[in-house]
Amino acid sequence: FGEKRNYYSLMKKKESCSDSLPGAWRCCEEKGLARRWEICWLLFGARGVCQANRVLLGALLPFLSNEVRMSSAQKGSVLAAFSTGYMLTQVIGGTASDRFGGKRITQFAITVMSLGSLLAPALLVSQSQLHWFWLCYFIMGLAEGPSYPTTGSMLSKWIPSEERGAATSIVDTGSSVASMLTFALAPILATRFGWRFAFRFFGSISLFICLLWALRAANRPSEDRLCTAEERRYLLESGMNPNDIVLIGKTTSSRKENSLIPDNNSKGEREKNLSRPNADMNNNKKMTNGKQPRRTTFPWRLFCYPGAWALIISHASFNFGRYFVYNSIVSFYVERLGVSPVMAGQQVLIGQIADTLGKFLFAPSIDRAIKRDHTKKTSIRKMTSSLAFVGFAISMLAMATTTSLYFVSSALIICKIASSAHVCGFKTTYLDLTSKHTGALSGVSNTVATLSAMISPLATGFLLDAYSDQGWTFMFLLIATVNTLAAIFWSLFASAESLDEKISDFKG
Numbered sequence: 318f319g320e321k322r323n324y325y326s327l328m329k330k331k332e333s334c335s336d337s338l339p340g341a342w343r344c345c346e347e348k349g350l351a352r353r354w355e356i357c358w359l360l361f362g363a364r365g366v367c368q369a370n371r372v373l374l375g376a377l378l379p380f381l382s383n384e385v386r387m388s389s390a391q392k393g394s395v396l397a398a399f400s401t402g403y404m405l406t407q408v409i410g411g412t413a414s415d416r417f418g419g420k421r422i423t424q425f426a427i428t429v430m431s432l433g434s435l436l437a438p439a440l441l442v443s444q445s446q447l448h449w450f451w452l453c454y455f456i457m458g459l460a461e462g463p464s465y466p467t468t469g470s471m472l473s474k475w476i477p478s479e480e481r482g483a484a485t486s487i488v489d490t491g492s493s494v495a496s497m498l499t500f501a502l503a504p505i506l507a508t509r510f511g512w513r514f515a516f517r518f519f520g521s522i523s524l525f526i527c528l529l530w531a532l533r534a535a536n537r538p539s540e541d542r543l544c545t546a547e548e549r550r551y552l553l554e555s556g557m558n559p560n561d562i563v564l565i566g567k568t569t570s571s572r573k574e575n576s577l578i579p580d581n582n583s584k585g586e587r588e589k590n591l592s593r594p595n596a597d598m599n600n601n602k603k604m605t606n607g608k609q610p611r612r613t614t615f616p617w618r619l620f621c622y623p624g625a626w627a628l629i630i631s632h633a634s635f636n637f638g639r640y641f642v643y644n645s646i647v648s649f650y651v652e653r654l655g656v657s658p659v660m661a662g663q664q665v666l667i668g669q670i671a672d673t674l675g676k677f678l679f680a681p682s683i684d685r686a687i688k689r690d691h692t693k694k695t696s697i698r699k700m701t702s703s704l705a706f707v708g709f710a711i712s713m714l715a716m717a718t719t720t721s722l723y724f725v726s727s728a729l730i731i732c733k734i735a736s737s738a739h740v741c742g743f744k745t746t747y748l749d750l751t752s753k754h755t756g757a758l759s760g761v762s763n764t765v766a767t768l769s770a771m772i773s774p775l776a777t778g779f780l781l782d783a784y785s786d787q788g789w790t791f792m793f794l795l796i797a798t799v800n801t802l803a804a805i806f807w808s809l810f811a812s813a814e815s816l817d818e819k820i821s822d823f824k825g
Contacts, residue, residue, distance in 0.1 A: 352544040353475040353552075357484050359534050360468055361491035363423050366523040367461050369495035370430040371399060373519055374454065375644040376503040376665075379651050379658045380512040385441060393778025396644045398451045400771030402458025404764050410463020411470065411760025412615060415753070418536025419467035426467075428527050429460030434520030438513035465763045469747045470756030474537035477555030479688045481748045482741045486680035489740045490673055496643065497669030504647075504662035537561045558752065616754040618820045620761070624750055624812030629762045631702060631743045631811070633769040634803030638709055638796040639736060640770040642668075645777050645792075646729070653789050654722055664726045668733040675737030683741035694749065695813040702742025702811070706804035708735030710797040717793035742807075749813040754820075 374381075378392060387395070414422055433453055441450040468488055476484040499519065506515040535541035538549055539561055552562050619625055642665075650661030683701060687694050712732035716725055747759050776795070780788030 352538070352541065352548055353484075354487075355533065356471065356475050356535065357487040359530055360423075360471065360488040361494075362526045363427050363464065363530055363534075364468065364488055364491035365495035366427040366526045367430055367464050367495075368492040369499045369519055370434045370457070370523060371461065372496050372499050372643045373434060373503055373516065374399070376500050376647060376662060377507055377512045377515055378644075378648060379661075380504075380507045381441065384512075385447065387447070389778045389781040391447065391778075392648075393774040393776075395447070395451055395454065396774035397771045398454040399458040399461075400640075400767050400774075402455040402460075403462045404458075404767035404771060406459050406462030407466060407764035407767065408757070408760040411466025411756035411758070411763075413756070414463065414467040414470040415756035418540065419463075419471040419756070420530075420534045420536050422463045422467050423471075423534070424527065424531055426461045426464040427523065427530060430457055431520050431523035431527055433457040433460075434516050434523065438516045462767075463760070466756045466759030469759040471536065473748050473752040473755040474558075474561045475552075476748070477552060477557055478691075478749070479555070479684060481745050482680040482684040482687070485745045485748070486676045486740045489744060490676045493669055493673040493676060493737070497666055497673060500647070500662045500665040500669060504659045508659055539563055616751070616757055616820055619751060619754060619758060619816060622812070622816055622819075623810040624746075624814070624816070625758060625762075627807055627810040627812070628743055628746060628750065628758070629765050631706075631803050631807045632762045632766040634706070634799050635736070635739060635743070636766040636770040637773050637799050638713065638732075641773045641777060641792065641796060642729075642732065644774050649789055650722075650725075653786055654720060654725065656722065664722075664729065667726065668729040671730045672733035672737045675734045676740045679738050679741050695811065698742050698746050698749070698813045699808050699811045701738050703804045703808045705735045705738035705742060706800045706807065708732070708738075710800040710804070713793045713797040713800070717790045717797070743811070746811065746813050749815065751815065751817050751820075753817050 374396065378396075381387070382392060410422055433456065437450060437453050440446060440453050472481065472484055472488065503515045503519070506518055535543070538544040538552060542564065544564075549562050549564070553559060646665060647658065647661045650656050650664060651658055654661075656664075679701070683697060686697055709732050712728040712735065715728040715731070719725060719728075747755055747762070751758055777788070777792050780791050782788075784791060
């Protein structure tokens with residue numbers, strides 16, 4: 318009785334902590350609730366490594382092209398090399414992370430990305446060696462491919478529904494901060510020490526994150542002895558799958574810690590959650606010989622539902638505009654507006670700061686709204702991403718109609734704030750739609766999104782070669798159209814209701 322009293326006292330403390338904005342980001346201060354947020358910050362670092370080494374080429378492209386003399390089409394081809402490789406390993410990596418866990422997959426991705434940035438400068442001495450440079454980025458793309466679906470898969474094992482907006486914001490902000498630092502530092506380093514030094518600098522820093530990940534990351538609570546009994550109890554109370562939570566193993570410490578989890582439902586919400594097939598404590602009987610049951614089939618039936626396709630279309634549309642900004646906006650500032658690469662990097666930095674602040678501001682508000690009324694979760698997700706797409710489209714239209722540095726930079730800030738809202742829209746909907754097959758769904762969706770990201774620089778290069786400076790205007794208009802159509806599609810077909818029960822009896 319005393320153990321349960323302490324447990325529900327802890328739950329009360331946690332609820333009061335989550336009700337305020339500062340508390341939502343200080344959950345790790347509560348005893349026993351720290352580990353899942355540590356995993357979020359480790360994923361923050363891993364996503365930062367991947368993003369920094371990915372966008373580094375776009376930030377340094379003006380320096381490379383001055384030395385190697387690349388045409389616009391060659392620039393587009395090199396920028397698309399990464400996306401070509403990245404696209405090929407999404408589904409395999411996402412499915413593997415659902416089955417085996419994401420720690421080692423992510424470890425491989427960030428290690429190859431770090432080593433690739435260290436090696437890349439040696440492969441581009443002249444234009445005749447451009448194919449080796451292209452191959453290097455293609456291999457880096459292959460290695461990073463599983464990182465995005467693996468992130469979603471790991472979050473679905475660690476984070477309950479009412480905290481997913483905040484958790485996704487933390488992780489996704491890793492990409493924003495990394496991009497911000499890359500566009501701020503890379504041009505300065507390249508100006509002072511050369512672009513090869515900039516590559517090696519970011520590669521070296523990334524290796525430190527690789528070491529930290531190897532030492533501290535874990536696939537799920539059931540495989541992590543640093544996750545306390547109090548936190549496991551809270552996750553079970555929140556309706557998480559016991560197969561992902563209850564500590565695996567037959568050791569005395571494992572039995573002792575698992576025995577601290579109350580197994581009778583003394584709260585209405587707990588009774589509701591733990592009576593579901595996926596959250597029933599009797600599911601632990603499926604764990605034999607200290608191992609978890611493995612899902613062996615690909616969830617084909619998942620893609621029969623409009624909600625899954627709304628995610629796929631929205632993610633592809635988002636990436637089409639996002640990676641135009643990452644890969645080509647510095648070149649636009651230099652070639653169309655006539656500013657220096659360092660000044661261009663500073664303007665992009667301001668946009669990235671806006672993106673980062675937006676994610677930290679939007680997430681707690683959206684989480685609180687969903688916590689107040691779970692029945693409006695789909696409506697909230699729809700509204701958030703629809704408005705984000707519209708805001709991005711408006712900013713692209715503004716950039717197409719002016720060559721003023723002030724107005725272009727203002728429009729860039731608007732587009733980055735708008736895109737940051739997606740972290741509480743379609744990006745979190747991956748976790749809402751399925752917890753069993755998050756990696757597989759993310760893998761398929763991000764494959765299509767990566768194809769879109771690959772087409773974006775190729776389209777930019779084609780339009781610039783065909784129409785010179787006017788090609789920039791056509792590209793902005795094209796992105797605005799894509800985002801407008803995405804807003805319509807998302808608002809019509811998106812859903813945040815779980816499909817796990819509907820596809821659980823399907824044998825693919």
